[in-house]
Amino acid sequence: MVKFFKAVIQAKDTLSVSYMIKKQIFDTILEIFLSNKTKGNLLHSCILSLFEMLIPAEA
Amino acid sequence: MTQIDILKSNSIEIFYNLLILLNNVNHSTIRDFLCSEHQKKHNYIFLRHLAQHMMYSSQQGIKVSICEFFKDLTSKETTEMQKNFQHIILQQVVALFVEFLGEDDSTDSIGEPIELKKQRSDGDDEGQEMRDEELKSQDSRKATDPRVALAFKRHIDQSRILILQFLNKLIVDNVDSFQLRSFFMSNKVLMKVADCSLYKSI
Numbered sequence: 001m002v003k004f005f006k007a008v009i010q011a012k013d014t015l016s017v018s019y020m021i022k023k024q025i026f027d028t029i030l031e032i033f034l035s036n037k038t039k040g041n042l043l044h045s046c047i048l049s050l051f052e053m054l055i056p057a058e059a
Numbered sequence: 060m061t062q063i064d065i066l067k068s069n070s071i072e073i074f075y076n077l078l079i080l081l082n083n084v085n086h087s088t089i090r091d092f093l094c095s096e097h098q099k100k101h102n103y104i105f106l107r108h109l110a111q112h113m114m115y116s117s118q119q120g121i122k123v124s125i126c127e128f129f130k131d132l133t134s135k136e137t138t139e140m141q142k143n144f145q146h147i148i149l150q151q152v153v154a155l156f157v158e159f160l161g162e163d164d165s166t167d168s169i170g171e172p173i174e175l176k177k178q179r180s181d182g183d184d185e186g187q188e189m190r191d192e193e194l195k196s197q198d199s200r201k202a203t204d205p206r207v208a209l210a211f212k213r214h215i216d217q218s219r220i221l222i223l224q225f226l227n228k229l230i231v232d233n234v235d236s237f238q239l240r241s242f243f244m245s246n247k248v249l250m251k252v253a254d255c256s257l258y259k260s261i
Contacts, residue, residue: 001255004223007230008249016240020249028253 002029002046009053017054090132090144103151110152114159114218117210126221133232142235149242153229156222160251219255226252 005025008016020026033047092098093106113125129152133145226248233239243249 001223001252004227004230004252005249007227011230011233011236013236013240016243016249019244023250023253025249025253 002032002043002050005029006046006050006053009050090140093132094140094144094147103147106147106151107155110155113221114155115214117214119217122217122221126225129225130228133228142238145229145233145235146238148229149238153226153242153248154246156225157246157248157251160219160222160255161247223252223255 005020008020029047029050033044036043093103098105109125109128113122113129116122129148133148230239
């Protein structure tokens with residue numbers, strides 16, 4: 001599921017990203033992250049790289 | 060595994076290998092067949108049946124083969140024909156997948172194909188009673204035997220994972236981003252995928 005959203009962000013379609021923000025999809029992703037906080041697993045790194053992708057390149 | 064399942068599994072595998080391995084059959088020829096007038100006249104029955112098998116088959120091999128087949132069909136070519144093909148895939152296959160993702164995960168609805176449900180709601184169908192009895196017996200088996208219910212749940216979860224893989228590939232290879240985005244928004248695809256977080260395995 002996280003991979004799917006990563007692909008959406010990677011497509012660099014700003015409208016889709018703003019739609020995701022509007023529909024609170026990032027909240028769901030964050031909830032998954034927090035519900036697995038005791039486990040240092042692959043899911044963590046996948047979610048973190050998803051949020052990294054949201055940071056603009058020049059920042 | 061019943062004999063019918065083995066036959067289905069074998070025929071899909073043979074068909075898939077034929078399509079992929081034969082040098083003189085390239086993907087555009089397959090796409091030509093899938094978009095042909097004959098298929099259009101029959102409401103793209105071939106694609107729809109493949110999608111149904113991928114969602115509801117209890118055989119992991121069949122599911123994976125069909126998913127790989129669908130994934131192979133998408134390509135990065137930006138020709139008019141490929142755009143047309145993407146449109147057909149979205150309307151005929153992805154629409155079914157999205158409906159499946161949005162389905163309730165209760166034991167009542169598991170394992171009941173969408174088309175069957177539509178036929179049930181249509182009412183006066185000849186095999187109605189037979190199908191009802193078959194579904195009732197399936198439901199009672201699921202209700203009485205927790206192992207059967209668990210196996211069903213597992214199959215459905217596997218289907219969800221494969222669908223997500225296919226959607227992923229569709230986004231990566233997307234030919235017409237406007238078409239894809241408008242389809243995703245009108246069918247609330249992103250919301251339904253986010254709801255999959257309820258299932259721990261996904």
